[in-house]
Amino acid sequence: xxxxxxxxxxxxxxxxxxxxxxxxxxxxxxxxxxxxxxxxxxxxxxxxxxxxxxxxxxxxxxxxxxxxxxxxxxxxxxxxxxxxxxxxxxxxxxxxxxxxxxxxxxxxxxxxxxxxxxxxxxxxxxxxxxxxxxxxxxxxxxxxxxxxxxxxxxxxxxxxxxxxxxxxxxxxxxxxxxxxxxxxxxxxxxxxxxxxxxxxxxxxxxxxxxxxxxxxxxxxxxxxxxxxxxxxxxxxxxxxxxxxxxxxxxxxxxxxxxxxxxxxxxxxxxxxxxxxxxxxxxxxxxxxxxxxxxxxxxxxxxxxxxxxxxxxxxxxxxxxxxxxxxxxxxxxxxxxxxxxxxxxxxxxxxxxxxxxxxxxxxxxxxx
Numbered sequence: 001x002x003x004x005x006x007x008x009x010x011x012x013x014x015x016x017x018x019x020x021x022x023x024x025x026x027x028x029x030x031x032x033x034x035x036x037x038x039x040x041x042x043x044x045x046x047x048x049x050x051x052x053x054x055x056x057x058x059x060x061x062x063x064x065x066x067x068x069x070x071x072x073x074x075x076x077x078x079x080x081x082x083x084x085x086x087x088x089x090x091x092x093x094x095x096x097x098x099x100x101x102x103x104x105x106x107x108x109x110x111x112x113x114x115x116x117x118x119x120x121x122x123x124x125x126x127x128x129x130x131x132x133x134x135x136x137x138x139x140x141x142x143x144x145x146x147x148x149x150x151x152x153x154x155x156x157x158x159x160x161x162x163x164x165x166x167x168x169x170x171x172x173x174x175x176x177x178x179x180x181x182x183x184x185x186x187x188x189x190x191x192x193x194x195x196x197x198x199x200x201x202x203x204x205x206x207x208x209x210x211x212x213x214x215x216x217x218x219x220x221x222x223x224x225x226x227x228x229x230x231x232x233x234x235x236x237x238x239x240x241x242x243x244x245x246x247x248x249x250x251x252x253x254x255x256x257x258x259x260x261x262x263x264x265x266x267x268x269x270x271x272x273x274x275x276x277x278x279x280x281x282x283x284x285x286x287x288x289x290x291x292x293x294x295x296x297x298x299x300x301x302x303x304x305x306x307x308x309x310x311x312x313x314x315x316x317x318x319x320x321x322x323x324x325x326x327x328x329x330x331x332x333x334x335x336x337x338x339x340x341x342x343x344x345x346x347x348x349x350x351x352x353x354x355x356x357x358x359x360x361x362x363x364x365x366x367x
Contacts, residue, residue, distance in 0.1 A: 005031035007350055008190050008197055010178050010213065011205035012038040014046070014155065014339050015328055017162035019203055022343035024169035025083065026351060031197065032166070033190065034206070035177035039159030041207050045230050045304025046155040047252045047260045048336050049243060051095050053120050053147055054111070055333060061361035062313055066334060067120075068358075069341035070149070076340040077153070084164035089255055092151035095243035098130060098137060098144045098289065104247055105142040112145055122147050136239035136292050150243060152252055155336055178206070180214040183322040201324045201350050207307040208270070210315075210329040217321035222367050223330045225270050225305035229278040230262040231286070233296035240290065248285035251293075258299060261286040263333075274301045308332045313362055316345060317355065320365035326350055327364045 009020045012034035024030045034041075049055060050073060052066030077090055099105035108124065115122040123146045130137060130144040163173065176192040181202055183189075190197040204210050208225035238253035245251075252260040264278045279301050287293045309315060309330040319325035328346050331338050345356055 005029045005172070005197075005199045007031070007201045007203060008033060008188070008199040009203045009205055010034070010181075010190065011207060011210075011329075012036065012173060013041045013043045013205070013207050014039065014158060014162070014335050015207070015331055015342055016203070016205035017159065017166060018339040018343035019205060019328060019346050020171045021080070021162050021166040021169070022347040023350065024166050024171040025079070026347060028351065030166065030171040031199065032171060032173040033176050033178055033192065033197065035175065035209075037175060038163050038173060039156060041209075042228075042304035042306050042335060043155050043159060045228055045263070045302040046336050047230060047250070047262050048153045048155040048158070049095075049150070049250070049252060050092070050152055050337050051147070051150045051243065052337060053115055053122070053150070054095070054097065054245070055337070059312060062334070065341060065358065066337050069338050072340035072344070073153070080158075080161045080165050083168055084161040086157065086161040086164055088157040088161050089154040090151070091255070092149065093242045094146055094148040095150035095245060096130070096134060096144050096146050097245040099142040100140070100247055102142050108143065108145040115147070120147070121149060134240050134242070134244060136290055137244065138289055138291055152243060153336060154254065158336065158339075178213055180216070181322065181325060182216040183324050188322075188324040201326065203326045203328055203346060203350060205328040207329060207331075207335075208305040210307065210327070215319065215322050215325055218319050218325070221315050221327060221329060221364065222310055223307045223315065225268075226308045226332070227266040227268040227271065227303060228263040228306050228333070229266075229274055229282065229301055229303050230260055231279060231282045231301050232299040233259045233261060233286070233293060234299040235259065235296055239292045244289065246285060246289035249282055249289065251286060251290060259296070270305060272303050272305060274303050306332050306335075310367065314338065314342070315364050316342065316362040317359045317364050318349065
C-alpha cells in the first residue's frame with residue numbers, strides 16, 4: 001500500500017497537531033514531523049486560556065478570528081473525545097478582570113462599552129461585587145469586569161487527545177529536525193537531518209522555529225521567539241473559581257486544585273531557561289492579587305517560546321512563491337485558542353477549496 005503522505009505538517013505543537021487531525025479526519029494521508037515530541041515547544045507553557053475578547057488586544061481581525069475559534073471549541077472537543085477516547089479538561093466558567101486602581105477601572109469601563117457594541121456579554125463590577133464572585137481577591141481593589149463566555153482547556157490533555165485522534169485516522173508522527181523545504185513540478189520535498197520526505201503539499205507550522213526552516217523561493221517568515229514563563233502552584237482546593245486577571249499576571253485554576261500563574265513576556269531569543277527574576281515577579285504579582293497564594297505549594301515553572309510576528313497577527317495561507325507550501329505560524333499567545341479555526345481554514349485550503357476571505361488579513365506575503 002502506498003504510504004506516501006498527501007500532506008506533511010512540520011510542527012507538532014497544538015497548531016500543527018490540530019491541522020493534522022483535521023486533515024486526517026477528512027481523509028488525507030498526513031505525516032507530522034518535529035524535532036521535539038508533541039507539545040514540547042511553546043504549547044507546554046500554555047495556560048490554555050480561551051479569552052478572545054481581552055487577550056487579543058486592539059487588533060480587530062485577530063479578535064474576530066479568535067471569537068470564531070471559541071465558537072468552534074465545543075464541537076472541536078466533542079470530535080476529539082469521540083476519536084481519541086480521551087477526556088480533555090475544558091471549562092467555560094468566565095474570566096474576571098480586576099482593577100487595582102481608578103485608571104485601570106476606567107480602562108475596563110471602555111472595554112465594557114466596546115464589548116457591548118459587539119454584543120459580547122460583560123458585567124462591570126464594584127469592589128463588593130468582585131468579592132461576592134471571588135472572596136479571596138485582595139481587599140484593596142477598584143472594581144472588575146466579568147466575561148462569562150471565557151474559559152480554558154488544559155493544553156497537555158489537548159495535545160494527548162490530538163495525537164491519539166490524528167493517529168487513529170492514520171496520521172504518522174515522527175521526531176526529526178527539518179532543515180529545508182523545496183517545491184518543484186513533482187511535489188514538495190522536506191529535507192530533515194537524516195532523510196528526505198516528499199508529499200504533494202506541506203504545511204509549515206513550526207512556531208518560533210518556522211523562521212529557521214529554509215523554504216526555497218520564499219523569504220524567511222518574520223517569526224521571532226518571545227519567552228513566556230508560567231508558574232504552577234498547588235492547593236488541595238483552589239481559592240478562586242475562574243480565570244482572574246490583574247495588572248501584572250493572570251491566574252488559571254484547574255479542577256485538580258492546581259493553579260497557573262502567567263506569564264512573562266521576554267525578548268530573550270531562543271533562550272528557554274527559567275529565570276529567578278521571572279519566577280519572582282510572577283509570584284509577587286500573584287500574591288498581591290490573591291493573598292492566599294502565599295500559602296500555596298510551589299509545583300514548578302515551565303517555559304515556552306511564543307511565535308510573534310511584527311504585527312502580532314498569525315501567518316496563515318499559501319506561500320507566494322513555493323507551490324504546495326502553506327504556512328500556519330506566528331500565533332504568539334493565542335495558539336491554543338486559535339487551534340480549531342486554524343485547523344479548519346488550513347485544511348480547506350490545503351485540500352483545494354477556495355481561500356476563505358478571512359485569510360486575507362493573515363496572508364504570508366503581507367510582509
